[in-house]
Amino acid sequence: MKKILSILLTLILSISLLSGCGKQTKTTLAQGVEEKTIKVGTIGPTSGPIAIVGVPMLHGMQAYFNMVNDEGGINGRKIELIAKDDQFKPDLALQKAEELVEKDKVFAIVGQLGTPGCLGTLDYLKEKGIPAVYQGTGVSAFAKAKGNYFPVQPNYIFEGGLLVKYAIDNLKANSIAIIYGNDDAGKEELEGVKAQLKKMGKEDVLKAEVPFNTQDLDFSAHVQKAAEVKPDVTIVVGYQKAVPGILLEAKKQGFKTQFMTSYINADLTMLTLAKDAADGVIVTAWVPDITDPNNQAAKKFIETYKKYFPNETPNAFAAAGWVAAEVFVEGLKRAGNDLSWEGYIKAMETFNDWNDGIAKGITYTKDRRNGVEKMYFMKAVWDEKLPRFEKISDFVGLE
Amino acid sequence: MNKEALNFKDITIAFGGLKAIDSLSFDVKEGEIVGIIGPNGAGKTTLFNIISRFYKQDTGKIEVFSEDASSLKPHDVINKGIVRTFQNVELFKHMTVLDNLLVGQHRHLSYNIFSSLIMTKKVKKIEEDAKKKAFEILTILGIENYAYYYPINLPYGIQKKVELARALVSNPKILILDEPAAGMNDTETIDLSNKLRELKEKFKLTIIVIEHHMPFVMNICDRVVVLNFGKKIAEGTPDEIKSNPLVIEAYLG
Amino acid sequence: MLTIKNLKVNYGYVNALKGVDIEIKKGQIVSILGSNGAGKTSLLKAVSGLVEDKSGAILFDGQDITNMQTDKIVSLGISHCPEGRRIFPQLTVEENLKIGAYVLRNKKINIQDEFERVYNFFPKLKERRRQVAGTLSGGEQQMLAIGRALMSKPKLLMLDEPSLGLAPIIVNEIFKIIKEINSEGVTVLLIEQNANGALKISDYSYVLELGQVVSEGDSRELLNDEGIRKSYLGA
């Protein structure tokens, strides 16, 4: 018995040691690039509750890639998208990333969605050095990651600063309240607001910080707390349903203030849910208004999306997926035939105030990875027949 | 023989204003078999539940072997040597008969949880001994064949015997039986009473028993206490009780 | 009225009844005796359709009810008062009785009369009609169980161990009432551990042992039978 055990033990040890030694051999073409195809991976929640976000975003990407493929691909290579479902769990996301990188051998991870998942895979993808284009989150960690990471979405800290700057400079606000969700977005926005106020030396303008839980249903206490300080401007940050809920409650309680909110809500959904309560709310935007008939890039997006997914209405999440694919493909075009990871990264670093896609003003250098750094402001207009956003400023940055 | 095993002093308990037991006093001598009879709702089972400390009496005192037992916790009662059976058979349904009997020896198994996790030699030895003892008792009651059965698959009469075995295996001094003969026919009941006598001698037991089956009570009990509406209405030898007019009116009919 | 032919009942791989023949005539009290586990309860459960794994034939008023659902059987006029009383502890006494008349709900029968009839048999229940049944004493619960079984105006009343766990004085009262019920024209099938009492009030008796009928006959004759006395009456 002892003998068997000792043999087993040596076997295990030697093999586990060996397994650590396998090294990837280097070729000019990176993994996933074949003569006629390029394999690309994405990870996001496409089942379960958060599929609300994951599915449209995936379809947005799919629509763009389909369009590219139908037009003949990039340099004759068609893009094959492999999507993995992480159910919004960081551990599963990591496991899926390993699968994409080591089993499916994809060329890049594009448009990965969800703060937990993106954080969970950060270390691994950095270690592997595989290009990671567009993270479906505004958490600032990815802007700091550099190297193979190319965030596109503006990060929440930046946006928080921009919101408060606009409130003070343009709206002449002397008192500000912030109602924020206690999740990644809300907390980083708050951080950005505070940092910007500090920079401007106006820390006393922020009169109330009111957190809410993402699952909250009843916002009466939150709105009351904000209303107590009678703010000129109230910044509301949160996902999806919370913001309309807060707007409705404010209307009910008769709380008069200038509401501002994040690009997360720069979507007709907010207007259709909150109706007249959303009238006059100022939102930031980085994707030019997709409902604007003069916007050629947006028009193309809507037409293409409806072509491939005729039963769905393209929304902001779908647009995000579209942008992810667009930015990735632009990088591919620039890399030409130098399709190694290093080559691709080098090509991506030539982005300089790129404005051709839906997203505008993207610049990547060796240590500049902020994604979009310019946004503009819109005002929501409630009109029974044609609810819409009206542009009230040009693209502005923090500097 | 004359030492007191159990002594109830002026016990009263009320549920929602209704007195289930009303200033009840009586004692049980060592080695006696005392029967408690009375109409349904007279408070017999309540009395047992007070002895088991499932209920706390409002006033009064219980003494076990002349020591006050009124403030014991339910799980400490057995340490005084008192063990009981239940009216509707409370066996551990999803454990084998053998395991039921091992639970009966719970307080005698003197090892701690850590030594049981790694199964020390001592633990193994103690467990072996406990099993042996369980089989001894099962054999005495003639149910050793059922050791590895689950009680749920056994007929009611056997279940009652298993419960009795589980009580006996804990080395009790005082055995409290709640309707041991319920659901048995006359012949089976007589067998049971003979068996109980035998056990009493063998294990030097004091027995208190609730039973409706009058032949059984008359056959086995040294003394009978009759309860009605929580009060003691008579006490005496079976023969005295049988002819007591109060008892006849309230109970025997 | 009720004819049982070669009835076999299985629980899993255990045979509870191994071919039983029983005949009950209208207006009789028939008792079934036997020790624990003889199969008495299984017999009643088979008649009222509570056990599924069975073979043989059960005829009620000439109609085959062997494979009928319980609710159909009950609405034919068979009322089964189960072992251990099985009253609904969280319903009031009155609600317990009311539900007993469930099969009459679509017929044009004033169940108020039924209430009166039951309250006549058991005046105590009337006193306690607003009380939750779980708080009744054992004897009262048994009365309630019998009363509930009577509410459906049964032709055949099956009682499973009505004396179980009751004081002798109450047992006598219950036997008396069973006799009274019978005299009002209800046929009674009685299962008893208390052989003595059962033999005294019944007309005809069967003795079951290990799932088979081992003897049967006129109750008075059985009461004097030496064998029966020895094994069931403890004499």
Place this chain on the structure above:
Amino acid sequence: MSQVIVSGIITGSLYALAALGLVLIFKTSDVVNFAQGEMAMFCTFIAYTFMTFIGLPYYIAFPLTIVCAGILGVIVYRLIIKPLSKTNVLSIMIATLGLIMILNGLAGNIFGFETKSFPKLINAKNINIFGVSLEPNSILIVLITLAIMLSLFFYFKTMEGIAIRAVAQDVDAAKLMGISVKRVTVTTWIISSMLAATAGMLIAPTKFLDINMMSEVHLKSFCAAVLGGFNTFIGPAVGGVLIGILENLVGKYISLAWKTVFAFVLIVVMLVVRPNGLCGKSYRKKV
């Protein structure tokens, strides 16, 4: 203060409304139907489909959806509950967990993932009473909740109602009363599914319609039922309103970020003090 309390009452009555079906099923079969919320969501989507795609007016879509809910109840009973009726309660509860996944997944596939707005029952202007602003629709919700509670209470006094309670307490004895247990159980599933649909359609205007609309309400309704007492119909109302008010008061006066933690700690404490819920009766097992 009064505004948050009134708000709490209204939110609480939503919890209570969602809990009624839960309690009904529990009372009759000891099963906690974890999928109650998802059934509500699914039915609300059906109503939405009637209104937007077929263009039916609200007052037709509403009863039509209730009918569909009844059918859904039958389907759930036939496909899941009935085949499981011989197993234990825990298995059925696990099966309802599975049902959550199926309904949620199907709803996403069939009705899409976008958040939609759902019309209110009445669309009147807010009224102001003693400085408390109230939506007439909310008042109506409270009234409907009360009405459903009362009618359930009286239904349970009728012959059919007693039959349901009898089945809950002792299946075999109920059969011996001539009650068809299958029919009674399917009835309770139909009613509870209809209650779910009603709850969903009343909650959707305030909480918006998407596949996740019920998840939080359902959790809280479960808490409300337990807190108030799972065995009564008044319990969920008391529990629901209490949770609604409690959360708002803690949020307003202690901490918004920690209010959920507070609320749950308080629930646990209250349960320890009254183990059968605030309105539940203790039921002592006899030995």
Place this chain on the structure above:
Amino acid sequence: MKKYMKQVILLAIFIILPLIFNFNRSFMTLLNMAGIYVVIAIGFNILLGYAGQISLGHAAFVGIGAYTTAILSTKFNLSFILIIPIVMLISGLLGFVLGLPALRLQGNYLAIATLGFGVAFSHIFMEWESVTGGFSGIKGISPPSIFGYQLKTRLSMYYFILIFIIISIIFAKNLIKTKTGRALMAIRDSEYAAMSLGIDVAKYKTIAFLISAVYAGVAGCLYAFLFRQVYPNTFDVGMSLNILAMIVIGGIASIEGSVVGALFITLIPEFLKNIKIQNASFILTGLLLILCVMYFPYGLIDIYRRFKMWLKKKRIAVKDEGVKV
């Protein structure tokens, strides 16, 4: 030695399995996760299956284990030899605290109390930023090292976890065979009878919570070592329900069942993912859950039991002749 032949063979299979098939890294990750769930499920089965106490907040203990590990490893640089006992202590303590309401509550009421505990903890992980790092969690947990060899690869973690699984199984098996386990089962089947036989119900209920919390805590510790990072939303109600589903599907009150259930629930989405319908794995997992309880009400382990029964059928039939019914 012959007595344990079956176990040794099984163990050998599990040792050799990844070596023969040379699974890729992502599948090894999944296997390791499944292994961690095995430890949790065994502990949870002791609580629910054997002691009859439900908990819907079990993820909190896993979270506590993982966070404690993360903090001790990143801030205090402790080695796993020290971390594990500390984790056991802390999670045990918490199990004790959660056990307290269980002394008064039963069934659904206990379920809701434990659910509340679980929800409260997932909020605490999120809100107590200074300690838990808020939503961005804690990164940079160093892998456990044995004699200077760092268990960085998935394969080495596999064997590391396997050791814990073996210990978990042995302890659990010994527990249920002896006094403590029997006391737990006795309480589950009849509290009154247990009390009257001298079992301190309060003490043993607390022990049950404590033991299962320690199991979950250790599993959490392994989790932290496997992924080397922790995030708050991992340890939510969903995880608690998952754990519950595992033992119901595997087999209540069965150690083998816990193992089977944990493997089944963790690995099944992997086999369903090739179905190209949207939401398919979500819907099918739900469907499987229902089918499992429908056809294997005593858990999947019942298949094996039935097989064994079938083999022994003759003997049992003979035995039953003796039963009078």
